[in-house]
Amino acid sequence: MKQTILVTGGAGYIGSHTVLELLQHNYRVVVIDKQCSFQIDHPQVTYFQCDIADSSLIKTICLRYAITGVVHCAAFIEVGASVADPARYYQNNVIKTLQLLDTLRACSIDRLVFSSSAAVYGTPEKVPIPETHPCNPISPYGKTKQMVEQILADYYTAYGMRSMSLRYFNAAGAYPEYHLGERHEPETHLIPRVLEAALNGQRCTIFGNDYPTPDGTCIRDYVHVRDIARAHRLALEYLHDNAVCNALNLGSTTGLSVLEIIDQVQEVTQRTIALDFRPRRAGDPAYLIADTRQAKTVLQWEPEYSDKKAIVSSAYAFKREPIFQNNYQNHFLRDKNWIP
Numbered sequence: 001m002k003q004t005i006l007v008t009g010g011a012g013y014i015g016s017h018t019v020l021e022l023l024q025h026n027y028r029v030v031v032i033d034k035q036c037s038f039q040i041d042h043p044q045v046t047y048f049q050c051d052i053a054d055s056s057l058i059k060t061i062c063l064r065y066a067i068t069g070v071v072h073c074a075a076f077i078e079v080g081a082s083v084a085d086p087a088r089y090y091q092n093n094v095i096k097t098l099q100l101l102d103t104l105r106a107c108s109i110d111r112l113v114f115s116s117s118a119a120v121y122g123t124p125e126k127v128p129i130p131e132t133h134p135c136n137p138i139s140p141y142g143k144t145k146q147m148v149e150q151i152l153a154d155y156y157t158a159y160g161m162r163s164m165s166l167r168y169f170n171a172a173g174a175y176p177e178y179h180l181g182e183r184h185e186p187e188t189h190l191i192p193r194v195l196e197a198a199l200n201g202q203r204c205t206i207f208g209n210d211y212p213t214p215d216g217t218c219i220r221d222y223v224h225v226r227d228i229a230r231a232h233r234l235a236l237e238y239l240h241d242n243a244v245c246n247a248l249n250l251g252s253t254t255g256l257s258v259l260e261i262i263d264q265v266q267e268v269t270q271r272t273i274a275l276d277f278r279p280r281r282a283g284d285p286a287y288l289i290a291d292t293r294q295a296k297t298v299l300q301w302e303p304e305y306s307d308k309k310a311i312v313s314s315a316y317a318f319k320r321e322p323i324f325q326n327n328y329q330n331h332f333l334r335d336k337n338w339i340p
């Protein structure tokens with residue numbers, strides 16, 4: 001029988017790609033999300049507009065749909081906003097996750113894949129960064145991810161709740177064939193911002209060119225969102241067969257500078273981008289590169305789409321979609337009054 005997976009934040013950037021990956025592998029999916037972003041029109045997926053702290057609705061969904069595993073992507077994701085208003089981040093990312101976990105426990109669901117982040121490491125002592133590297137997050141956002149990982153470790157020991165935390169490095173790219181891609185409001189991430197500058201003829205801001213790197217700009221590890229989505233499915237399948245609580249890095253293991261990304265965008269778009277050099281952005285480490293050997297060992301996961309041209313080309317194709325340009329807003333098919 002097909003299993004049914006609950007994806008929180010399944011209408012968001014990484015969540016929607018994960019939903020597609022699960023559908024493509026014959027899972028049934030139920031999504032809960034607060035926002036109307038990306039929905040996939042498919043008979044095996046059902047969307048609910050719902051908060052992760054809405055325990056009574058989630059219990060009803062879990063029982064009605066016989067949910068066997070959960071991918072928990074719903075979270076606030078902006079580092080800068082978490083510094084400005086940490087209370088909002090701790091409330092949403094930690095307190096509400098605790099409520100969700102207790103709802104899942106009440107429904108005897110013991111398989112959870114958690115969206116974590118390279119932000120748990122803070123400023124790295126060395127790169128590439130293995131999972132054994134000390135976790136010293138420097139932003140409230142990173143701390144919320146570390147706290148949930150710690151809670152999951154305790155829940156495994158005490159209640160046997162199996163979990164895999166996936167520490168994404170720089171998620172990037174899109175799946176334009178399915179109208180899925182990156183669209184945050186506001187958009188702070190480098191690749192969509194450089195693409196916007198190229199398409200609109202605006203100047204592209206570079207935060208710092210005095211880092212101790214070959215061209216002075218920050219080096220990041222960009223990993224394609226489709227590779228990240230596949231890792232979620234593999235993690236769910238691993239947890240089905242193995243009782244563990246674990247954390248794995250997801251990256252491409254290749255470092256690219258801000259200027260290298262801009263060059264790639266210029267090549268793909270065939271446009272010249274004017275540059276605007278600004279001071280460093282607070283909290284940006286010079287290098288973030290993943291050591292992903294554990295993900296390969298545990299999940300047999302390796303990135304397939306994470307070369308820079310594939311990432312930038314797919315992100316560009318998505319940016320040119322009518323769905324993006326018309327500011328298309330989808331409507332949830334189901335609200336909380338609808339339970340079959």
Ligand code: UFG
Nearest residue numbers: 117118119170188189190193205206207218220258281284
């Ligand atoms: N950058 C610019 N100009 C821009 C936007 C970004 O120069 O307009 C630079 C940043 O300063 C940074 C690099 O591009 O050096 C990448 O920045 P992003 O904002 O795209 O990504 P981050 O590396 O800041 O953030 C990523 C994830 C976060 C996570 C963090 C871990 O998106 O969720 O890594 O440190 F928390």
